[in-house]
Amino acid sequence: MCGIAGYWNSDGASPDVMTLAGMVAIQRHRGPDGYGWHVDHERGLGMAHTRLAIIDLDERSRQPLLSANGEIAVTVNGELYDFQKIRADLYARGDRFRTKSDSEILLHLYPRYGIEGTLSYLRGEFAFALFDRRSDTLFLARDRFGIKPLYYYADQDRLIFSSEMKGIFAHPDVPRSFSEEGLFHQLMQTQVPGTTPYTGIRQVPPGRFLAVRRKRNGGFHIEQHTYWDADFPLAGEWRFTDEKDAIERVRASLLDAIQARLVADVPVGCYLSGGIDSCSILGLAAACRQDPVKAFTIGFDDAGYDESPIAKRMAASTGADQDIMMLRGEDLYTSFVDTHWHTERTIYNTLGVAKFLMSRHVRDEGYRVVLTGEGSDELFAGYPGFRRDYFLRSDQASGSHHERRLQSSNALFRGAMLSENEIDNSALNALCGFTPSSLQPWLAAGSDVPALLHPTIRASLRGYDPGGAIAETLSADRIRGRHPLDIAQYVWIKTMLEGQILTWGGDRVDMAHSMEARPAFLDHNLAAVAFQIAPDLRIREGREKHVLREAMKGLLPEELYNREKFAFMAPPAHRNEEKSRAFSDLAADFLSDEAIEEAGLLDRQGVRELERRRRHPSGDQAELVRIDALLNHALGVQILRRNLLSSDLPAKAKRLALQKEQTPAAS
Incomplete structure (x- = not known):
């Protein structure tokens, strides 16, 4: 890299x-x-x-x-x-x-x-x-x-x-x-x-x-x-409709993808959370190696978000050499500014900071390469929004039952992974037949955005349709005639995977410390198999990633094999007093009245009102999650404006180039 x-x-x-x-x-x-x-x-x-x-x-x-x-x-x-x-x-x-x-x-x-x-x-x-x-x-x-x-x-x-x-x-x-x-x-x-x-x-x-x-x-x-392009077939034309055949092809293709990514002239480790994806990667990598695999795990001091106990059991079952980095809530704002220098865009959840800190730790431990589990949810329908669209859009008689179950079991992630209310966008409805659930939380947040914008910018963007702008970039030829689950996965791949998971959750925070991440699930040969698997083999009886679970059944601990998808995220600031205080310390600098007026991007009153709503919420958990995300974005905008868009950046770059150890050689 x-x-x-x-x-x-x-x-x-x-x-x-x-x-x-x-x-x-x-x-x-x-x-x-x-x-x-x-x-x-x-x-x-x-x-x-x-x-x-x-x-x-x-x-x-x-x-x-x-x-x-x-x-x-x-x-x-x-x-x-x-x-x-x-x-x-x-x-x-x-x-x-x-x-x-x-x-x-x-x-x-x-x-x-x-x-x-x-x-x-x-x-x-x-x-x-x-x-x-x-x-x-x-x-x-x-x-x-x-x-x-x-x-x-x-x-x-x-x-x-x-x-x-x-x-x-x-x-x-x-x-x-x-x-x-x-x-x-x-x-x-x-x-x-x-x-x-x-x-x-x-x-x-x-x-x-x-x-x-x-x-x-x-x-x-x-x-x-x-x-x-992600090539989902027309509805009813899936190649893999036999469960045994699909399981064997997934297992063989994933193993091949992992073996290819273990090739390096430096040591290769693995990221390990408590999910099926990274555990599958670790298990197969361990089977391919004669020496113990180094497994790096992030732990949080909030039990609701900490997956390290399950990760420990998985590491023990494979004989991995596990390294757990425990993070406190306030740690995630200590490096918030440095993380934005690398992400070059705002982040809604401080998981990006956690991964920034982990990549530094991995480098300090002498590793430059790790295998990761990104891409599994995209290929095998892991996110709760995919199940929501599958049950509500596929003429499933039990759709309302599964909707209630999803909202209950994913309560921590409502406002981020799931919208608490149905959000419709006319342009996306016209293209997809519905507004994909994965975009609904952010479209809901979009209704709060105009109040945060500087009045001049707000006036210029009056009537702007963010969902319509996204819809214009999506290929109608890859959407029309497809099953709702395939449409939901396709839209996520073209938006959230590339724009979030692989940027501020992937390359940018990994390479911040010269650390290369290799997401084996995003091997295009494996993807070609996954796109052809019938929806009822991806989601079976309300359980996501059915075919992957079955392909990895002998490798996963029983509790993990049966566990529902748990989104890997950092605890929001409102759940932790120290973390909330750390946010406020940054906001006192970057979101002060003076800083907002000087930047000319945000509306001071809009930011103050959002802060008031977090202190005195009128809604439920989902509203607090959304407010936390909006405040993180507002803070990130101010950080990026001051540090990345600084007028002295070309001069800084030349100074770095003039340093003896930075001077490049001609080819």
Whole structure:
């Protein structure tokens, strides 16, 4: 795993090397093991790379990499699994390699198969930039689920790309401000796919690539292409309807995904909570290894949210070497500001801070790689909202019974994972046939957002429909004619998985401390199986992830095999006096009347009213959870504005680049 950055001047002017160096130096946390840059002076293109050595620790693997004839340049962030097989096949065809790096296969696949053919070969989590001098084309590509980030900014003069937005902000000509719509979505939690909170900065969406070419009169022509999407079949056309067949395919595919991700030239550990997902990963990883697996667990001082007791029993059953990091409520606001420097977006729950602290602990323990359980809920219908949509939208006679059961058993997560009231959005209803339950809590929070916005911004966004903005980005061809459960899972994959779980809950807090997380469930070969499993094998008799439970039955402790999905979240501030006080200490700085007025983003009276509602709630647990989330977002907006959007960021990046240990080497 690494960090990449670069920019292309539309007039062909040679990029400034110090600016290029600063763009990766500001991301040095992503890769402290080496720095490199390449400038094509004739074409006006520069690429840079900061490296975390996981595969092939040799210095010769320093990036950017150039083809033997110098016509192709590539810089890569991520891991490409099965690269050994691809190398062997290409070697048999006459290709010769200069390094042992997995990234070098791109220089050999692309001339043979083109960009789409190359992407079809790749397995893993990755984002890369590839420049073809012959066609004067820059390709920006991202993995199928969006595990690895890739952002870009384009105007008439230049196109800039980076693994993190701070790398783009390190360029002095990029505006550093919230967009109005981006600010709205930061306060309500759910981003519009493909967008960011900031003016002019976009994401390369998961499963897509950009083909960028210069226009004759300045600027760039940018084409976006889809090479992969979550492919749920039409209702009734599922391939796996036999339970035994589905169980065997899931077990074999998951084992294969884990084996691929255990390959590294450094030690590999596992994250372990008390859920089926991480326990399955640990159990299969332990079966593949001859030595004990290092298992890292987060524990909370709130028994309602602490899963460490179950995790202990799972670790003991596999002979794992368990390491438990216990966190107090106030610990989660101590690092709230530092976490936002890395997430570059607001977070509704301090789980992101907990994972930030855990990645630091993992690094300090000498580990750079862990396997994680993210993606299981998306593939096997684990979240309570999926069950809600399955029972209420599938003509299930017992729908109302299961709805009551869901609301009761998920009381802690109402207001976040479940909305306490039905929320309808006309645009989503028109597209999906219903408003997916996974979006309803955030649409409910969206009704509180206008009161938090500065009056000028509020007036500009009057009538704005956040649900409609999300619906416009979703593929109708992948939704219409599908089963309600498939629709619910698809919408979550395109919104919450990429925009939340894999960003502030994944890459950004993991790589904050040069720690690589490998989510084995998000292997696209396993996903291809999961998408074809009939809904009644994913949810059976009200129980989620039925087929996965059965596939892992002999591996899981009995209590875990029978346990209902428990969302892994940190305790909200309202549940803990010390944590609430820690929040208030931060708010006294970032949400003071003076700070709010100076930033010009929020409405002072709106923030004060929200604080009053938390002190004197008129509703139930769900309202308090939603208020906590809104206050976290408001605090996060102010933190991001002060620290990330600071006008001295380009100067800070150059200072880092000038430090001797940060100076990159030319390729």
